[in-house]
Amino acid sequence: MGKNKEYYKLVRDNIKKLTPYSSARHEFSGHASVHLDANENPFDYHMYNRYPDPLQWDLKKKIGKLKGTTPETIFIGNGSDEPIDLLIRIFCTPGQDAIHVLEPTYGMYRVAADINDVEVHTTLLTESFEINEDRLFDNMDAHDRILWICSPNNPSGNVQDQQIMINILNRFDGIVVVDEAYIDFSKEASMVSMLQDYDNLVVLQTFSKAWGMAGLRCGLAFSSPWIIDLMNAVKPPYNVNEFTQKYLSEQLEKADEVRKEVSKILQERDRVFHFLESLDAVEDVFPSEANFILFRIQNSQEIFSGLQEKGIIVRNRTNVPLCKDCLRVTIGTEAENDQFMKQIKILCK
Ligand SMILES: *Cc1c(COP(=O)(O)O)cnc(C)c1O
Numbered sequence: 633m634g635k636n637k638e639y640y641k642l643v644r645d646n647i648k649k650l651t652p653y654s655s656a657r658h659e660f661s662g663h664a665s666v667h668l669d670a671n672e673n674p675f676d677y678h679m680y681n682r683y684p685d686p687l688q689w690d691l692k693k694k695i696g697k698l699k700g701t702t703p704e705t706i707f708i709g710n711g712s713d714e715p716i717d718l719l720i721r722i723f724c725t726p727g728q729d730a731i732h733v734l735e736p737t738y739g740m741y742r743v744a745a746d747i748n749d750v751e752v753h754t755t756l757l758t759e760s761f762e763i764n765e766d767r768l769f770d771n772m773d774a775h776d777r778i779l780w781i782c783s784p785n786n787p788s789g790n791v792q793d794q795q796i797m798i799n800i801l802n803r804f805d806g807i808v809v810v811d812e813a814y815i816d817f818s819k820e821a822s823m824v825s826m827l828q829d830y831d832n833l834v835v836l837q838t839f840s841k842a843w844g845m846a847g848l849r850c851g852l853a854f855s856s857p858w859i860i861d862l863m864n865a866v867k868p869p870y871n872v873n874e875f876t877q878k879y880l881s882e883q884l885e886k887a888d889e890v891r892k893e894v895s896k897i898l899q900e901r902d903r904v905f906h907f908l909e910s911l912d913a914v915e916d917v918f919p920s921e922a923n924f925i926l927f928r929i930q931n932s933q934e935i936f937s938g939l940q941e942k943g944i945i946v947r948n949r950t951n952v953p954l955c956k957d958c959l960r961v962t963i964g965t966e967a968e969n970d971q972f973m974k975q976i977k978i979l980c981k
Pocket of ligand 1: 786837838839841
């Protein structure tokens with residue numbers, strides 16, 4: 633730590649000057665039996681009549697234990713969408729600064745930047761979806777405040793080389809966000825272990841994928857406390873509701889069950905991968921460390937529509953850079969994968 637000064641200058645002026653909203657729950661966090669400070673309905677049978685903990689400390693302690701980090705380095709958001717938007721609002725001045733993304737990648741970085749009137753600069757990944765460090769640094773300029781790296785990458789499924797990410801953290805004098813939404817499906821270690829060495833690193837994870845709680849809307853950001861403090865200052869005070877906090881707290885006890893599900897999904901991923909490789913119409917199957925597979929197939933449009941007619945929806949990525957004629961299929965249950973494979977085989981005849 634101690635490099636904050638180097639990066640604090642990146643923070644937008646209005647955010648540096650911000651006095652965050654201070655709620656009743658912020659100002660009193662001890663134990664009391666009579667709560668007459670927040671204009672709540674006092675009848676507890678509603679179950680959710682009280683405002684939730686704005687900083688979700690109980691939950692953060694549990695998550696910290698699970699991830700090997702401290703609560704001060706954790707931000708919990710309403711899906712990953714929230715930290716993505718907050719980071720842009722904290723570090724990028726509209727009409728002036730830019731973010732940098734490595735294409736093809738997750739679409740929300742661009743949408744969040746567009747909404748905030750922040751420019752999006754891009755560098756193409758290689759044909760095998762890896763980062764070309766020289767190409768990246770040739771393309772980056774002084775307006776770039778945040779670089780987004782998605783690893784495992786959506787839609788390609790591959791992980792980025794950790795040494796290259798470390799080089800980037802050292803060379804880039806902006807914020808580096810590593811989106812690890814799919815890390816639980818990967819053999820690669822999380823970058824969370826590097827937080828202590830890099831003040832400009834933010835790692836995103838989510839409960840939407842391996843943890844099976846996409847409907848709950850809960851995403852995580854791990855970073856240096858100075859960045860977490862800024863995110864807390866800018867977020868809506870009660871961004872994670874009480875039901876979510878309680879439910880998640882319980883679900884975190886079930887890490888072993890999640891691991892079992894993940895290993896089943898990985899088995900199925902292998903099966904679908906080898907099936908796709910065996911089809912003559914399939915030109916590329918990209919190795920995946922996530923719970924989906926990207927593949928290039930002849931007549932991709934007809935295959936996509938044909939599957940759709942049978943009620944099987946995959947993601948058509950043909951208009952995405954480097955993904956001409958590519959479809960992305962999520963690994964489902966054994967029965968769902970069987971259906972997908974059966975129909976695609978018929979369509980390829
Ligand atoms: C699915 C996904 C997320 C998760 O988004 P949530 O808002 O947490 O559901 C984040 N990043 C990537 C790359 C994803 O594919």
